[in-house]
Amino acid sequence: MTRGRDAGAAGAPVAVIGVDGRPLAPRAAALLAGATLVVGAARHLDALPVPDRAARHVLGDVTAALEATGRHEGRAVVLASGDPGFFGIVRLLRERGLRVDVEPAVSSVAAAFARAGHSWDDAVVVSAHGRDPRRAVNACRALPKVAVLTAPGCGPAEIAGALGDLPRVLVVAERLGAPGERVTTCTPDEAAARTWADPNVLLVLAADASPGRGWASPRRLTPSRWGLPEESYEHRDSMISKAEVRALALAHLGPGLGDLVWDLGCGSGSVAVECARFGAAVVAVDRDPAQCERARRNARDHGVELSVVRGDAPACLPDLPDPDAVFAGGGGPAVVAAAAARGARSVVAALAAVDRVAPVRDALRAASYEVGGAALTASRFGGLPDGSTRLVAANPVFLVWGHR
Ligand SMILES: C[S@@+](CC[C@H](N)C(=O)[O-])C[C@H]1O[C@@H](n2cnc3c(N)ncnc32)[C@H](O)[C@@H]1O
Incomplete structure (x- = not known):
């Protein structure tokens, strides 16, 4: 196939040449040799044979460079990394037409x-370039x-x-x-304590960083199933969010890559684990050390990573990184109000006591959330001796949610 780029003709495309420190390939070199305007970072303009007759535009200000490129009537070449x-x-460039x-x-x-000697079809690439790095950090917390x-x-130091x-x-x-x-391999502590030369790329790798051969890059980040049955988790005295309640809670939490979810009063950690299965980073809080251990075991069994914090909400909340979504499975209006004050897009509370519903609703309204709720009374299939099906009532639970 010929690529028909008559670079000198009116309306010729902008040639965009990647730079990685190696000599330019013949076609890229020919495009650069024919340039009448070359746009690029100073280090790229200095490193390559920019023709003497070509005007140079040093990056800097990307908007000004795009405007200069768009206005140019000759052969514009843009040099860019990688x-x-x-x-x-x-x-x-395409957004500008x-x-x-x-x-x-x-x-x-x-x-x-x-x-580093690693494959990378199983990696997720995130950018902290020119944007708030918290979503990139959350991806590093959640994925291997x-x-x-x-x-x-x-x-690297900040991340x-x-x-x-x-x-x-x-x-x-x-x-x-x-x-x-x-290229330096180090611990997070070592990286945090050093200064690093720009530009740089950071790889964040778990001990078991290669989950095996996949067919897509990145691989599927959503689980094939959620609202898993209680039997999928180790739990104590049925202290676990029931599958139907968890499924609706997950729908309102909307956990995903780049998010940080708090599971307050995590108990077995079933909601936390399911949020992590969607690729979110999760902090699971419980005051009971045995429940914390249980949540850790459930996370391990489901192949996800949780940050489990033994603590009392709301007292421990100021020490936690800001959440995108909060599930309050334990704790009443005070916990919900303190969590809502941290600006999450969604807060979901599961309540057994009817008396707590209105105060939780009001706490969310007071924090400017759009509030909704439902009483969930699941009637599950159960068996009869003759093999037919009867309905088995689960205890009603109130779910109150707020979005903003
Ligand atoms: C806007 S992104 C461009 C990425 C580029 N398109 C690529 O494929 O490498 C800019 C970031 O790429 C990374 N980067 C670009 N050139 C690099 C280099 N020579 N060494 C290390 N990192 C580099 C840095 O993280 C830098 O902040």
Whole structure:
């Protein structure tokens, strides 16, 4: 197939050339040689043979660079790191209606995994570049193999600091393909205590970071089933959210990649485990050490990771990172009010006592949530001696939810 890019003709596409420190491939070199405008970071403009006659636009201000590229009537070339179609400038150029002719290099993420000697089809790649890093951090808390695109001021030290004592090996790949390239394997504590050269990519790896061969990248992050039967969990004296209640609670919590969920009064940890099965990071809180241990065991049995905190809510809540969603399975209006004050998008409370329903509803309303609720009275299939089915009533439970 010819790619028909008459770069000098009116309306010619913008040539976007990936840079990874290696010499340009022949076609990319020819595109650069024909350029009349070259846009790129100073380090890329300095490292490559930009023709003398070409105007240079140093990045910087991306908006100004896009405008300059769009206005240019000659042969515009944009130099960008790695694969410009991967968390890169191709999206921005296309959003402006510009046609592009991309010559990618090796992405920094692919290079970092290669230097570390790992496969990466089973990794999740997240970006903390130019955005709030908390979702990237939550993905690192929840998943065994994550690559983070970083930014100055939001790099390995800051992300490692936010991970706390999470059991992870970190690989920091600095200045890949450039003079001073360095790849360092360390603990989160070590990473948090150092300064790192930009640009860099951070790999966050659990001890068992390779879940095996998959067919999609990233692999499916949602479970094949949720609202699992109580028998799927170790629990004490039936102190576990019933499957029907848990399913509706999950629907309102909406846990997913990048989220942090609090499960307050976690008991067996069944809600926490199911949120983690959706790819969310989860902090599970219970005042009873035996329940904390049980939640840990249930997490292990379901192959997910929970941060289990032994503590009394609401007293322990100020020490926890901000949640996206909160499930209050234990504790009444005071716990719900304290959790709501932390700005989660959804708060869900399960209540056995009718007396608590109105105060919990009011606590959520007072915190500006749109409130709803239901009394759930499941009648489950049960057996009769002749093999026919009867209904077995489960205890009614109130579920109160708030969204904003
Ligand atoms: C906007 S993203 C661009 C990613 C790029 N498209 C790629 O495929 O590598 C910018 C981030 O990529 C990473 N990065 C780019 N070049 C790098 C390099 N030479 N060494 C390490 N990380 C790099 C850094 O995390 C940087 O903050």
